[in-house]
Amino acid sequence: MTPDLECLNLVKRFGDTTAVDTVSFDVPRGSFFSILGPSGCGKTTIMRMIAGFLEPTSGDIQIRGRSVLNTPPNKRPVNMVFQHLALFPMMTIAENIGYGLRRKGMPRDEIARKVDEALERIGLPGIGNRKVDELSGGQKQRVAIARCMVLEPDVLLLDEPLGALDLKLRERMKVELKALQAAFDTTFIYITHDQSEALVMSDQIAVMNNGRFEQIGSGQDLYYRPASAFVAGFVGDTNRWSGQVTRIEGDEMEIRTDSGLLLRGASHGRPLSAGDSAQIFVRPEAIRIAHDTEELSHFDNRMTGRVASLLFNGAASRIIVQDPDGREEIEVNLPQSGEFAGLKRGAEVHIGWSGAQGNCFAAGVR
Template identity: 85%
Template sequence: MQPDLECVNLTRRFGDTVAVDNVSFEVPRGSFFSILGPSGCGKTTIMRMIAGFLEPSAGDILIRGGSVIDTPPNKRPVNMVFQHLALFPMMNIADNIGYGLRRAGMPRAEIATKVEQALERIGLPGIGERKINELSGGQKQRVAIARCMVLEPDVLLLDEPLGALDLKLRERMKVELKALQAAFDTTFVYITHDQSEALVMSDDIAVMNEGRFEQVGSGQDLYYRPDTAFVAGFVGDTNRWAGRIERTEGDGIELRTDSGMLMRGAAHGRVLSAGDRAEIFVRPEAIRIAHSAEELSHFDNQMTGRVGSILFNGAASRIIVQDSSGNGEIEVNLPQSGEFSTLTRGSEVQIGWSGAQGNCFAAAVS
């Protein structure tokens, strides 16, 4: 099936600065696609080019197979939800949603029907006469989406729309946005710097850094099978050690960290050699905690440490272990069994993990 959106060798320069550097990707019809990256990486520039607010320096943008490079923003089959929503406070809900339809000259009766259908789809039937300031933050978010969706765009662009919401509402809206995308069966392209938003909602995610895509894939791919050190460090929480490789055997490596500890990891198909500078990334949930070293004898990485901090967060609680050899702090997830709930700061613990869980990458050359 032809993709809803295709960007081909997309480039944007601002003077001598390359904000987007030869980026190509496709977004399948009816999918939820996110572009995830830190501030200033170029993700909003891509969205503004798709919307037509910026002209590419090079490359092409196709929507359902047709180039829109020469099409003005108001003629493109896309619509956009901004972070601050831009709802009209002087209009009621129905007039906000029907605004674009009135601009398009649609008959009043048909507008009323479409508006009520949109309200049904966003779970707010029968409230068209209410004022915008009578709505909660989450309801305003849904109205902003409905205002875009009544225009039946091929692609809906969302520019960090949850950024202005409080934490609890943001968590709920992640689930609601995904449900709305499925209800409207429209392609969503979502811009965010929040990895949790991207992981929860997206079918596919592009991780962007310094104008380029580092990796495109599912949330599981990015989290468990990162292609680059940047993706490994940016997506999810992780422990990170730098050092020099002493030995390789098949996919396994031994790395002497800069603080002197010998650590085992895995190259996972990457070409690494003895003598190379490298980094190892280990997820907190991959590290096991025990009362004695014997319990961890099956792990090829083990150490003794003391609890430096306890980060209580219910089932997601963690401890920060300070290694007795001076190798820094290590984040470790606490088991949900509650077996270690009596740990206090300064308690001695044993930790261990499998070398296969240590994702190893060549260190960036500075």
């Protein structure tokens, strides 16, 4: 089946600055596809090119197999939800949702039917006569999406639409947006710098850095099998060490960190050799905490240290463990059983983790 969206070798330059550098990807029909990256990486530039607000310096953009280059934004089968929604405060909800249909000259009774259907699908039936300022933040989000979806675009673009919401509402809207995408069965292209948003909602995620895609994959691919040091450090929380490879056995290796720790890990990306500078990444949840060293005897990496800080966050609580010489601080998730809930600052703890949980990459490699 032809993808809903295909971008081929996209390049966008602004003078001497290359904002997007030879990016290619395709998005299957009915997918939730996110572009995740830090501010200034080029993700919004890609969205603006898809929407038609910018033309690429080179490359092609195809929607359902047809190039849309040189096609003005209002003629492309796409629509866009902005961060600040841009709802019209002087109009009712029904008038907001039906605005684009009126511009197309659709008969009034047909507009009313489509608006009512849209309100049903977003879970807000019967509010068509209300004003925008009578709605909650989450309801406004749904109305903004309905206003786009009544136009039946092939692709809906969403430019950080949750950025202006408070934390609790943002968490709830992650679930609601995914449900809305499934309800409309429309391809969503979602731009964000928030990894949690991308991981929760997306079928596929492209991690972007300095104008290029570092990796495209599912949330699990990016989290557990990062293809680069940037992805390993950007997606999810992690402990990171720099050092030098001292020994290699197949895919496993030993790295002496700059602070003198000797750690075992597994190589990813470009092959490494003894003597190479390297980085090793270990997730806080991969590290086991125990009452004594015997419980950790099967781990490649073991350490006794003291609790430097306690970071209470309910089920996601952590401690920061300082090694005996004060060279490193390591974040460790506390088990949800509550077994270690009574730990105090300065308490001695034993930690360990498998070498297979350590993702190793050459230092300085993208």
